[in-house]
Amino acid sequence: MEELNEIGKKAKQAMGQLANLNTDQKNKVLMLVAELLEKHTDTILKANAIDLEKGKEMGLKGAIMDRLTLSGERIAGIAEGLREIVQLEDPIGEIEEMKKRPNGLLIGKKRVPLGVVGVIYESRPNVTADVAGLCIKTGNVCLLRGGKEAFQSNNAIVKIFHEAIRSCGLDPNMVQLVQNTTRESAVAMMKLNDYLDILIPRGGAGLIKTVVQNSTVPVIETGVGNCHVYVDDAADLEKAVAIVYNAKTDRPGVCNAAESLLVHEHVAEEVIPAIGKVLMAGGVEIRGDETTCRLIPEATAAVEEDWATEYLDLVISSKVIGSVEEAVDHINKYGSMHSESIITENYSHAQYFLDRVDAAAVYVNASTRFTDGFEFGYGAEIGISTQKLHARGPMGLKELTTNKYVIYGSGQIR
């Protein structure tokens, strides 16, 4: 596709300059973008109004329209996010594990940018600024392919990045927005191996699956979270009720929310009614196995598909099982390797669960809702990886880097 090849070429050209900026130069750009975003709030809101108008015509509503909507406050929040990125330590350039080999070669691992990062995302225009900010800080050129529903807003934000980058005397092609928002451009991006070093899909399960199955560019899978809370036979039931309630209802639309409850049969009679009560009071629909449905008359019968579903809504599936081993097997079979929690006071059960559950984050006695760059203490994140390669869990600045061996010789031959 012509546009993407052009964008790709420009990205490659911008790469050398950006990768070799020092931290002060990169921070200066980010501070200026933050300032200009606030200064040009009206311009951004006008662009956003066009998107919202079109969105209405397209019949968008509810959560999608909400994610699409900007306001003065939200723009200030985006600017604040960039200032927070400025505060984060720059991982680039550090040389680790420098060592002298017996033949005199001095070998070190230098932390360097990935190069060109592609992101395919959906309605939220704030992703544009978040991703561009994280990429600039880590010396990565970014190619942004946002959804057509947010096109005007994304363009307005990228223009501000360009203004700031230009006034710092740098190449604006370090941040580029794909202008074609058809399916064709997304597909072309998945095959852009000549120019892209990595492709990150941010959005719903459908988008992520499409990218994983079709991309020849290396992909980092993010965000799908079919998270479980397992209430063990040795659970403190009070903690169990509070944690299940929090994990399900605190923010049901996000990937670290719980989607499935597993309860040991020895405590089912006591804890399932108690959990059912608070969940229903919170407006949660319960889809249960036979025992759950007997203990919570309002629950409906779960079908096989429910165990594998990320509802992203006030719905939870519930199943009674016979042992911690069975719980782990169920999670490893149906989970999406995101965040899993056991509630127990039994030491061996806790260790078994931590060892055997195959997920990015495994908890004992805490809500799954903590899987998040800020909560883990890493600052802003570009997504939460649910794959095992390169990055797993919240991806911060360091996950946008790779290494290069630098070798200082004095004429060594083999």
Next chain:
Amino acid sequence: MEELNEIGKKAKQAMGQLANLNTDQKNKVLMLVAELLEKHTDTILKANAIDLEKGKEMGLKGAIMDRLTLSGERIAGIAEGLREIVQLEDPIGEIEEMKKRPNGLLIGKKRVPLGVVGVIYESRPNVTADVAGLCIKTGNVCLLRGGKEAFQSNNAIVKIFHEAIRSCGLDPNMVQLVQNTTRESAVAMMKLNDYLDILIPRGGAGLIKTVVQNSTVPVIETGVGNCHVYVDDAADLEKAVAIVYNAKTDRPGVCNAAESLLVHEHVAEEVIPAIGKVLMAGGVEIRGDETTCRLIPEATAAVEEDWATEYLDLVISSKVIGSVEEAVDHINKYGSMHSESIITENYSHAQYFLDRVDAAAVYVNASTRFTDGFEFGYGAEIGISTQKLHARGPMGLKELTTNKYVIYGSGQIR
């Protein structure tokens, strides 16, 4: 494909046990395999003889037949390789960066196996034992899909692994050899997302390209090395001649051998004839640009394709360029991001080259031949990654692992 689904299921079942073995248990298996390999040398050689016979019938010869051939000495070498893996530190289970968050959550990054590692490889039967050994040590189940030309040898080696694993009371499915060696099984492996965590192609450029373009399983690209030596205008010409000669001729068939020579125009008249002389004495064919051909009358004219070619043979391309910047641009355009070397005494040129060349290993005043797990001090390697994600450069034990966040709570909710 039926066979691969069956193998995949068995692999998943073996995963939990293997991932949780302690180092002593894993080392015991490896030591026993080494012992049995030596004990059953005759059986392996008989199997190998069948492969060699068939290979002759198929018309295989030269380097391929050599790679396929086992001997008592080579089998002893394979056993020795396993004993060396035993000596390496086990990376699994270590918890890094454990920290207490303000809310009391204790969060650490635990190093864990990737899970199930698939490897598609060509004629060398020793790869079977090397990969299985590295995988066992790192707690990874491996699915091996070797070439049909080495099928009997591979099967004999895997049988010995199974004997050793069984007599340690463990699940032999931790090492499995795909019995179907048609193209179909390779293709099925590239789509085995339900069971494979990672796929590593080991072989020629054609195999690697096919896997990268067709696999939906995350791939680590290995091994293609179009490596350059750039002789700067500030080069010590004696070092330059020695390094170019070594990088090209020491072992021309491997990925870290030099394939292309770049020479600054200011030193071309002096150094190109000197380099030409030693290379030709070593039997190297030179394909040069106009200046090279003028300075080495025996050189033939290079065409565009030569700049991008990994000869893996006693052939080198040669080009005269005008500056270190031009050298870097040429390398970033035609190189395969493997190993690149500058020969210079100029500090700023050296730093510029180290900073700007985008490759796994960048050298000053040394031969590219050092890019290798043993030379870098990491021990055995499963391949040399030329991609940026997950691993770059020689991949040792640590590169066969990922992390899992383990979080110890006491009832925390958000």
